[in-house]
Amino acid sequence: MLHRENRTHVPERAQGTDEAELRFSKKPHFQATIHAILIYNWAFWLALTKYFPEGGGGEGEVTRKVISIALSAWSRTRKGSWKQPQKTSIYYHHISQTNRLGSTKNRTKEQKERARRVAEEAIEKVPAQDAIVFTDGSGPVNMEGCAGAAAVVLMPRHRATGVGECLMASQAFEEGTNNTAEMWAVGMGIQLIAFDVRRSGVGLRGRIHIFSDSALTVDIIAHRAVPRKNTALCHAVRREANTVNIHNHIVMHWVAGHVGVQGNEIADRGADKAKKRASKGFGIDLNEYEYRIRQSLFLPTRGQQEDYEYHWMPP
Numbered sequence: 001m002l003h004r005e006n007r008t009h010v011p012e013r014a015q016g017t018d019e020a021e022l023r024f025s026k027k028p029h030f031q032a033t034i035h036a037i038l039i040y041n042w043a044f045w046l047a048l049t050k051y052f053p054e055g056g057g058g059e060g061e062v063t064r065k066v067i068s069i070a071l072s073a074w075s076r077t078r079k080g081s082w083k084q085p086q087k088t089s090i091y092y093h094h095i096s097q098t099n100r101l102g103s104t105k106n107r108t109k110e111q112k113e114r115a116r117r118v119a120e121e122a123i124e125k126v127p128a129q130d131a132i133v134f135t136d137g138s139g140p141v142n143m144e145g146c147a148g149a150a151a152v153v154l155m156p157r158h159r160a161t162g163v164g165e166c167l168m169a170s171q172a173f174e175e176g177t178n179n180t181a182e183m184w185a186v187g188m189g190i191q192l193i194a195f196d197v198r199r200s201g202v203g204l205r206g207r208i209h210i211f212s213d214s215a216l217t218v219d220i221i222a223h224r225a226v227p228r229k230n231t232a233l234c235h236a237v238r239r240e241a242n243t244v245n246i247h248n249h250i251v252m253h254w255v256a257g258h259v260g261v262q263g264n265e266i267a268d269r270g271a272d273k274a275k276k277r278a279s280k281g282f283g284i285d286l287n288e289y290e291y292r293i294r295q296s297l298f299l300p301t302r303g304q305q306e307d308y309e310y311h312w313m314p315p
Contacts, residue, residue: 137181148274
């Protein structure tokens with residue numbers, strides 16, 4: 001992949017550390033590929049020397065550690081120009097003049113109405129064979145505390161009936177933030193579609209349109225931003241989205257919150273209820289949170305508790 005004139009130069013040890021200068025083709029694809037190879041080899045070396053120096057650890061444990069180290073290093077060092085191949089990239093639906101829609105804290109009545117119209121126009125344009133997901137999170141912004149996430153799914157058959165039926169799932173967290181809840185909700189919505197397909201026996205042939213009022217979540221899933229916090233969760237949800245995207249193309253939409261968009265309002269109420277459940281001791285703790293991320297299990301475990309049940313809910 002490297003041009004003939006490109007070379008690898010490894011100078012002598014400098015001040016007790018190894019330094020390497022690599023000169024690659026200027027094409028981002030080549031740079032990203034070589035960067036990924038270097039990170040993987042470094043992660044494998046670090047895992048064996050630091051965490052398993054005596055050769056202990058099962059195959060699965062070592063693999064998970066290598067992946068964790070490599071993803072963390074990649075998120076810190078990748079360039080914004082290193083995009084995924086076009087055929088597997090998640091599409092971002094751009095809304096022009098978003099500055100005219102204001103923000104949640106200071107949005108005027110006119111801006112709310114404009115934001116609602118913009119969102120509803122985008123929803124109306126979704127083809128009949130596609131699925132729609134609304135996600136929302138509720139929790140403290142800059143500190144850990146009780147949090148809740150919710151996802152509302154409208155499959156093509158739900159949209160065709162016109163009776164406003166939808167499928168919703170929510171998750172309560174004993175410790176979390178608004179950002180973690182927003183990101184978790186996307187993973188939950190994607191897996192809720194798979195659950196519905198298994199339960200109903202009706203497959204999905206169209207795309208999946210995810211509407212979130214978290215611009216950061218939308219940008220991270222669409223590879224428009226690099227996660228700096230909660231990287232394990234962000235990469236796990238992004239992997240889930242990339243996997244599903246191979247068969248059902250995912251389109252990420254930003255939608256203004258609290259402007260009267262029906263699906264967003266349902267998800268918002270679900271997230272608030274989940275947050276209240278967490279305050280009463282019914283949320284997952286930090287250990288289960290981390291375990292579920294490692295296993296990519298975003299849907300609540302069905303049948304454990306009444307508040308974890310899936311249910312049909314009219315708007």
